[in-house]
Amino acid sequence: MRPSSDRLETALQHRIVVDAETKVFELGFAELWRYRELLYFLTWRDVKLRYKQTLLGAAWAIIQPLFAMLLFTLIFARLARIPSDNIPYPLFAYAGLLPWTFFANAISNSANSLVGNAGLVTKIYFPRLIIPAAPVMAGLVDLAIAFVLLIPLLIYYRIAISWQIVLLPAFIAWATLLAFGVGILMATLNVRYRDIRYALPFMVQLWLFASPVIYPLSLVPAEWKWVSMLNPMTGIIEGVRSSLFGRPFDWVAIGVSGAVSILITVISVFYFRRAEDSFADVI
Amino acid sequence: MEPIIKAEGLGKRYVIGASRTHTSLRDDLAARASASVRRLRGGARVPHPSIWALSNVSFEVTQGEVVGIIGRNGSGKSTLLKILSRITKPTTGRFTLSGRVGSLLEVGTGFHSELTGRENIFLNGAILGMSKSEIESKFDEIVAFAETEQFLDTPVKHYSSGMTVRLAFAVAAHLEPEILIIDEVLAVGDIAFQKKCLGKMNEVARHGRTVLFVSHDLSAVNSLCRRAILLHEGSLVMEGPTRDVTAHYLNSTNKLYSPVTWVDLPQDESKEIQLHSAGVEQRGIRTSAIDCREPFSILFEYENRKLLAGSRFFIVIRNARGDIVFTTSDYDVITDEAANRRVGRFRSEVVVSGGLLKAGSYYGTVGADIKNERVIFAENDVLNFDVFESADDTLAERHKRVGLVAPLLQWQISESDKKTQG
Numbered sequence: 001m002r003p004s005s006d007r008l009e010t011a012l013q014h015r016i017v018v019d020a021e022t023k024v025f026e027l028g029f030a031e032l033w034r035y036r037e038l039l040y041f042l043t044w045r046d047v048k049l050r051y052k053q054t055l056l057g058a059a060w061a062i063i064q065p066l067f068a069m070l071l072f073t074l075i076f077a078r079l080a081r082i083p084s085d086n087i088p089y090p091l092f093a094y095a096g097l098l099p100w101t102f103f104a105n106a107i108s109n110s111a112n113s114l115v116g117n118a119g120l121v122t123k124i125y126f127p128r129l130i131i132p133a134a135p136v137m138a139g140l141v142d143l144a145i146a147f148v149l150l151i152p153l154l155i156y157y158r159i160a161i162s163w164q165i166v167l168l169p170a171f172i173a174w175a176t177l178l179a180f181g182v183g184i185l186m187a188t189l190n191v192r193y194r195d196i197r198y199a200l201p202f203m204v205q206l207w208l209f210a211s212p213v214i215y216p217l218s219l220v221p222a223e224w225k226w227v228s229m230l231n232p233m234t235g236i237i238e239g240v241r242s243s244l245f246g247r248p249f250d251w252v253a254i255g256v257s258g259a260v261s262i263l264i265t266v267i268s269v270f271y272f273r274r275a276e277d278s279f280a281d282v283i
Numbered sequence: 284m285e286p287i288i289k290a291e292g293l294g295k296r297y298v299i300g301a302s303r304t305h306t307s308l309r310d311d312l313a314a315r316a317s318a319s320v321r322r323l324r325g326g327a328r329v330p331h332p333s334i335w336a337l338s339n340v341s342f343e344v345t346q347g348e349v350v351g352i353i354g355r356n357g358s359g360k361s362t363l364l365k366i367l368s369r370i371t372k373p374t375t376g377r378f379t380l381s382g383r384v385g386s387l388l389e390v391g392t393g394f395h396s397e398l399t400g401r402e403n404i405f406l407n408g409a410i411l412g413m414s415k416s417e418i419e420s421k422f423d424e425i426v427a428f429a430e431t432e433q434f435l436d437t438p439v440k441h442y443s444s445g446m447t448v449r450l451a452f453a454v455a456a457h458l459e460p461e462i463l464i465i466d467e468v469l470a471v472g473d474i475a476f477q478k479k480c481l482g483k484m485n486e487v488a489r490h491g492r493t494v495l496f497v498s499h500d501l502s503a504v505n506s507l508c509r510r511a512i513l514l515h516e517g518s519l520v521m522e523g524p525t526r527d528v529t530a531h532y533l534n535s536t537n538k539l540y541s542p543v544t545w546v547d548l549p550q551d552e553s554k555e556i557q558l559h560s561a562g563v564e565q566r567g568i569r570t571s572a573i574d575c576r577e578p579f580s581i582l583f584e585y586e587n588r589k590l591l592a593g594s595r596f597f598i599v600i601r602n603a604r605g606d607i608v609f610t611t612s613d614y615d616v617i618t619d620e621a622a623n624r625r626v627g628r629f630r631s632e633v634v635v636s637g638g639l640l641k642a643g644s645y646y647g648t649v650g651a652d653i654k655n656e657r658v659i660f661a662e663n664d665v666l667n668f669d670v671f672e673s674a675d676d677t678l679a680e681r682h683k684r685v686g687l688v689a690p691l692l693q694w695q696i697s698e699s700d701k702k703t704q705g
Contacts (some may be wrong), residue, residue, distance in 0.1 A: 016384070018369060019377035020294075043411040045395065045402075052397050123392040124410060125369040125384075277372035280365065281297065 005201070018196065032127050042134035046109070047141050059144035064105075064152075065097040072097075076214050081143075085216045087245055088157045095244050096213040099175045100243070102143040104204045105231060109135035110183025111200050115190050118283045128276045133186040136179045162246030171239040174261065178232050181265030184272045191275070191283050193221045212237050217253065228272050229256040232264065286366070287341035287462060287493050293374035295337040295641075308705070336362040337517045339376070346461075349494040351508035352526055353532055355571055355669050358501045359517040364388060367495065382461025382493070385412055388692050389466070391451030396440035400431055400450055403439055407454045410666035415417075421457045428479075456483045463487060466497045505529060532572075553665050554660065555591060559584040561649050561665040571668045572615070575682075576691075577637040581666060583649050586628045591651075594624055594659060596631060599648040600666070608645065608687045614654075638691030639668045640684040 051057040069090055074080045077089035084092035110132040114121060117131050154161070190196040211233040212220070220228045228234050235250075235257025243251045337359040339547070344350050365371045367378060368386035376700050380407040393410040393487060394403050404425055408418040426432055429450040431442075439447055465484075484507055488494055497506050504511060504525060511528035521528050547698075550557060561583035565573055572580045581598055585590040597612035611633060613621040647666025652658040 015382075016369070016380045017381075018373065018658075020373045021377070022376045037415050038409045038412075040415075041406050045398065045406055048402070049395065049397055119389075119394050120410065122370065123389045124386065126410065126412065129374075138402065280371040 028127060032129060033129050035130060038126055039130045039133055039137065042130060043137040045240060046135055050138065050142075058142075058145055061145035065094060065101045065146050066149065068097050069094045072214055082215050083219065085218060085245075086240075087159075087241075089151050091159065092155050092213065092216070092241070094245055095241045096151060096211075098143065098146055098150070099171070099236050099240050100208065100211065100233065101146065102139050102215045103179050103182075103236075104208070105142065106136045106139035106179035106185060107183045108177065108200060108204065109139065111186035111190050111196055113183075114187045114279065115194070115197075115283065121283050122280045129184065129272065132157070132272075133180060134182045136176060136183055139179065140172075140176065154244070159245055161244075164243040164246050164249070165197070166243075167249070168240065168243040171243060174239070174258065175236045177234035177265055178236065178261045181261065181268045185260055185264070185268040188268075188272045188275045193278055207231075207233065217250065225253075226256070229253045230260055232257045232261040235261075285345075286379075287346045287381045288342075288344040288495070290343070290367070290376065291341050293340045293363070293373045293378060294335060294375035295359075295366060295371065296333050296335050296374040298333045304400050328629070334519050336658040337373075339515075340517075340519045342512060342519060342522060342568075343416065344493055344495070346493055346651060347488075347491045348510060349488040349496060349508045351504035351511040351528075352497045352514065353504060353511055354514035357516075360514055361388075361466060362517075364464055364495070364497055367612040368464050371598065380462055381510070383412070384462045385455075385458040385460035386464035387411075387455045387458075387466065388464075390448055390455060394439060394447065394451055397438055399436050399438055400426075400442070401435045403450065404454055406456075407451065411455060411458050412460065413458060416636060417459075424458050425450075425453045428456065428483075431537070452480055455481070456487075459492075461492060463492055463494045465494065471474055514515065555587075555589045556594070556651055556659055557586040557588065558649060558660065558662055558665070559586060561647075561662070563666060563668045566584060573640075573670045575638065575640055575642060575670045575672055578634055578635075581633045581635065581647065582630065583665075584628065584630045585651075587624060587626050590624060590626055591653065591659065592624065593653045593656070594651050595621065595654065596649070596651045598633060598666070599650075601646045601648075602641075602643055604688065608640065639688055641684075641687075641689040642670050642672045646670050 035228070038087045039189055051060065054060065056063065073090045077084065077091075082089075087095075112136050113132045114128070120131065186196055186200060208214075210228075212228070217225070217228060217234060217238050229252070235254045238250055238253055241247065298527060336357075340359070352360050352363065362371075364386070366373045367380070368384065368388065370386075370388070391407070393407050395406065398406065404422065405418055408425075426435065428548075429446075429452070431446055431450050432440065434446065439450075442450070446495070456597070462680075481503065484494070484496075488507065496504065496508055508525045510523065511525040512519060513528050513532050516704070521531055528591070561581075562569055563571060563573065563579055563581055565577060565579040583596075585596070587594075595612045595614040597610060600608045602608050602612045613631060645668055646664045647668075648661055648663045649665050650658060650661030653663075681691070
């Protein structure tokens, strides 16, 4: 047995006061930090389970964007003759598909995470934000695998790496933050309205066409460009391409998309925090 | 000494009908909600009917105390634990917990069948609030306690249910928070393992940790807890030494709990047979707490509006896990009334012998059917009662045996005749 003064100290350190009247928002980052290992374990579980009992395993992380690239090349480059900013179209498409596939999978998995882990939500306490965050982190593992294919593509098409590449991690971090923001928003809505499950695939599809994955932002008429920039994925996808292909960054697009991303994430976190008290009652 | 747990005026209101998507039928909330909806149906239509699952509950627990929380189904025990575990927020009141809290409302929360035993130990440990290094240092101990060494790298889906439960409890038992909140987890595994679990619980208590323990098993509460809290319909009705509280609970059940045990069902003119009410009686008193040693009656009143030849009434009794314990019908031992149905209002009484059922909660369906043809009606969960062991002598052990029932049977032992033995 530990000495009682030691015990008292830990007790005070972990004192929890819950008051029904409290309406003050406390984001609880300190608590999230204390539970960081749980985020790691849930991410690890998601990664582990994703490809269990699949024949091709982690190869699926490459197959998904690869086949989309081939399909898009055939339809949009060969048939529709969509320009691609003087980058070979397959490479152009793959560079866009990398952040897009990550984002689309992350928000879908995140949206279903709270409902899918209802057993945890109703039986145990830990910071709820960890549940929708884990599938986003797990998506990063897929993204890393998919990035591997980019290297032979860059060599094959003889694209020289330039200084812009150093900003690539920043864009990935941005995509992660946005996926987290949209993911927790969808997950929260999904707890109360199961319609999300049906609406989301449709929404993701529309979002794909609204983002410059298939076409370059330069194809958007100048007077409509600002609308496109309001889509936070625009800044991310264009940014990833610029850093890979050594093109100048479109700082306006990045700025506008970035501001929208931050706004979405902040709103989502607050909405989540407000709703989480009743998750166990509603789920 | 400053209390480690301090609850002041805790209350929780649930809006009925807001939780239609509940997955577990046995869930406390769903059961309460549906029962209340039934009561409300036919009554005044309230736009957003709500129930207070818990109201104005205040108590204090000092460090190192092991406190039992008792009360019948729907008394608010689980709600209280959920609030203190921070799974749900109270509607009123406040509470303070001075220390790390570990709560075990269900064994094996977060277990995943596709993962191996080893993987699940880490995942489950992390979910319960252990750090990676903490799990690593206790890993061998956990594995030894669960007795699953040779299956560590086998996916849990290939485990027997007993093995899974053992592993899950082993992880939970090695949690070392200052405050431990436990709900009914002892009712798992075989007898030997249950003994081990009880031993572990005692050890936890001896190490100066504070434990809140909810159970239907009054003998377990008696042996583990020095102090107990009795909840009834969401309110704290008694608090004190365990012996006094459990005794009060058993003695006062008839007075305290009679109104809820009889269900008066809504009228529906189109029904061929209308069930009016159903309930349980013991010693001639309507109750929901059944002394397991004494016989008790299941009664229901119904109205035959049409003459239905071959109709028979039946009762299905399920335990808290949802297993059917027994079924019975009025064709089992045929009577004149059963053979020649008449239009009118009737009352059926079935006597269940004492010393048959295990301690625990039971739910019953009352219905009628025509054999090999159709079910005329079936009202689920109109019966709801708890069976208790009144004496905590050696016979209480039978409630922990395997099997759906624990009949007290007479054994006749006599010396056999040497000649016939050959």
